[in-house]
Amino acid sequence: MSRKLLILSLTTALSGGLASAEVPQVAVDIAPVHSLVTRVMDGVGAPNLVIQVGASPHEYNLRPSEAQALQDANLVFWIGSDLTPWLADAIQTLAPNASTTALLESEGTIELEFRESALFEAHAHDDHDEDKHADHDDNDDHDEDKHADHDDHDDHDEDKHADHDDHDDHDEDKHADHDDHDDHDKDKHADHDDHDDHDEDKHADHDDHDDHGAHDPHAWLSPQNAKTWLNVIASKLSAADPKNAGIYFSNAAAGQTEIDALIAEVNVTLEPVRGMNFIVFHDAYQYFENDFDFPASGAISIADASDPSPARIQEIQGRISNEGIDCVLAEPQFNPGLVATVMDGSEAKTGILDPLGAGLQPGAKLYPELIRNLSKALTNCL
Numbered sequence: 106m107s108r109k110l111l112i113l114s115l116t117t118a119l120s121g122g123l124a125s126a127e128v129p130q131v132a133v134d135i136a137p138v139h140s141l142v143t144r145v146m147d148g149v150g151a152p153n154l155v156i157q158v159g160a161s162p163h164e165y166n167l168r169p170s171e172a173q174a175l176q177d178a179n180l181v182f183w184i185g186s187d188l189t190p191w192l193a194d195a196i197q198t199l200a201p202n203a204s205t206t207a208l209l210e211s212e213g214t215i216e217l218e219f220r221e222s223a224l225f226e227a228h229a230h231d232d233h234d235e236d237k238h239a240d241h242d243d244n245d246d247h248d249e250d251k252h253a254d255h256d257d258h259d260d261h262d263e264d265k266h267a268d269h270d271d272h273d274d275h276d277e278d279k280h281a282d283h284d285d286h287d288d289h290d291k292d293k294h295a296d297h298d299d300h301d302d303h304d305e306d307k308h309a310d311h312d313d314h315d316d317h318g319a320h321d322p323h324a325w326l327s328p329q330n331a332k333t334w335l336n337v338i339a340s341k342l343s344a345a346d347p348k349n350a351g352i353y354f355s356n357a358a359a360g361q362t363e364i365d366a367l368i369a370e371v372n373v374t375l376e377p378v379r380g381m382n383f384i385v386f387h388d389a390y391q392y393f394e395n396d397f398d399f400p401a402s403g404a405i406s407i408a409d410a411s412d413p414s415p416a417r418i419q420e421i422q423g424r425i426s427n428e429g430i431d432c433v434l435a436e437p438q439f440n441p442g443l444v445a446t447v448m449d450g451s452e453a454k455t456g457i458l459d460p461l462g463a464g465l466q467p468g469a470k471l472y473p474e475l476i477r478n479l480s481k482a483l484t485n486c487l
């Protein structure tokens with residue numbers, strides 16, 4: 106120990122206890138969430154990242170050091186089982202007494218339905234989208250209901266459907282899809298015990314997407330959600346560590362101001378390429394599309410990143426050749442061969458979108474850099 110450190114620790118010990126000894130041990134699932142928690146803990150401590158940067162959370166095996174991070178944790182922040190169903194068991198086993206927060210389920214979070222289709226009907230629905238945004242801001246009761254009663258999705262969706270009766274076919278389609286989806290989920294639960302080789306089935310037959318949740322889990326790609334979560338994180342940390350509550354909340358407020366600046370910057374970056382058509386690798390960007398009103402035309406894979414069926418690839422190829430797709434975006438985590446396959450013979454450009462910050466240094470700056478990079482990658486490709 107250097108003299109300086111020794112003096113520092115003696116001083117702190119004498120001045121009534123080490124602040125650091127009381128700082129909660131925090132484990133976090135993915136790098137973007139780790140970034141937000143790092144921002145809130147700035148000047149107090151630092152969280153531990155469980156799923157390493159560059160790895161896909163959709164399929165992952167915990168290493169011993171990562172299991173240890175969970176075991177040591179007083180607090181766990183994670184997106185939730187919709188993103189990493191496998192992590193739910195690990196948290197339960199390794200961190201049974203930790204205060205655990207699934208951010209996707211936290212109050213005020215924008216949650217979007219899981220999209221099953223390869224092609225998105227984005228361009229005919231501008232009015233609808235604007236109404237949706239307005240509705241979302243005005244209708245607090247609606248959101249509270251949603252959060253108060255998570256199991257009651259059907260009522261919720263009927264309300265939503267009723268709110269939008271005058272809009273278009275889109276809502277009816279969505280509603281119909283949703284009903285199918287519910288039936289599907291019931292089947293899933295009924296059949297669950299019979300399917301021990303379920304995971305193998307999934308890879309063999311990709312039309313049978315059983316094991317994703319009802320919501321698209323990539324909610325961190327909404328900077329609006331990131332702003333909400335900064336406060337959620339500050340609240341949970343403050344409950345565990347009231348002494349530093351002032352720091353946590355002021356860091357969260359500063360982080361929210363930074364994200365507001367980021368949102369303004371991204372809107373400027375995207376402005377020249379609005380209205381252009383792009384296909385993404387896996388359906389991870391719905392929250393970004395929604396926040397910035399910047400819709401994708403389709404996704405090669407659904408949001409759980411399972412390999413697409415040949416029929417789905419054909420649908421995407423059809424859209425690329427028939428509808429003037431300007432860009433197809435790959436991802437650092439996944440097989441580039443698939444992009445080459447769907448691109449076959451097309452003159453669309455290619456780029457790379459990184460939804461997790463794979464090439465970035467973990468830390469407070471990762472989150473804004475990740476969102477900024479998405480907007481730059483889209484602008485460069487379109």
Ligand SMILES: [Zn+2]
Pocket residue numbers: 163323387389408409410
């Ligand atoms: Zn994903």
